[in-house]
Amino acid sequence: MEVTISDLSSDSFQCVTEANPHANFTWSRTGGLLPQSAVRAEGQTLQFISMTPDLNGEYQCEASNPYGRKHGRLYLHVTSGACTTGWILFGISLFLNVFGAAAAWYFYKSGKYLRKKKSCGQRDLCDNYRSNRMDNSWTAGRLLSLHQCLSLNDSTG
Numbered sequence: 674m675e676v677t678i679s680d681l682s683s684d685s686f687q688c689v690t691e692a693n694p695h696a697n698f699t700w701s702r703t704g705g706l707l708p709q710s711a712v713r714a715e716g717q718t719l720q721f722i723s724m725t726p727d728l729n730g731e732y733q734c735e736a737s738n739p740y741g742r743k744h745g746r747l748y749l750h751v752t753s754g755a756c757t758t759g760w761i762l763f764g765i766s767l768f769l770n771v772f773g774a775a776a777a778w779y780f781y782k783s784g785k786y787l788r789k790k791k792s793c794g795q796r797d798l799c800d801n802y803r804s805n806r807m808d809n810s811w812t813a814g815r816l817l818s819l820h821q822c823l824s825l826n827d828s829t830g
Contacts, residue, residue: 676736676745684724688717688734688745696736703731703746724751 674692681687688698700707700714711728713720717736721728734745 674743676743678734678745678747685720686747690736692738694738696738699735701733703733726751726753
């Protein structure tokens with residue numbers, strides 16, 4: 674009597690033998706019990722209800738009849754989906770960084786994002802200041818602007 678294990682689907686396996694008389698099948702997990710909430714063993718079929726990495730390991734099918742018993746082995750290795758998620762997030766991040774750099778380069782080269790210096794004529798501002806000084810229409814903000822503008826003109830010479 675020879676025992677083999679074949680795939681029924683991506684989550685189901687079948688223990689196959691040509692025993693005469695027909696064999697009874699028992700599934701077990703090497704080093705522990707079958708996790709009842711995640712694995713269903715019915716006769717010669719072993720079905721994994723949820724494919725998670727904690728199910729990784731060796732599973733054994735025992736086929737027995739009055740004339741003897743034989744074993745077939747299956748090693749299950751499930752990888753986590755987190756790796757795929759990580760690569761997707763990396764791809765999105767890379768795309769956004771490249772897109773952002775390209776947009777910044779475009780705006781820089783096209784001159785659409787450059788801050789333009791406001792030019793102020795020192796003489797015009799001083800004249801304005803002198804003419805408006807008497808009626809107190811100069812606010813602190815306007816005086817600060819005048820000071821910044823005059824300082825800018827002094828530093829650029």
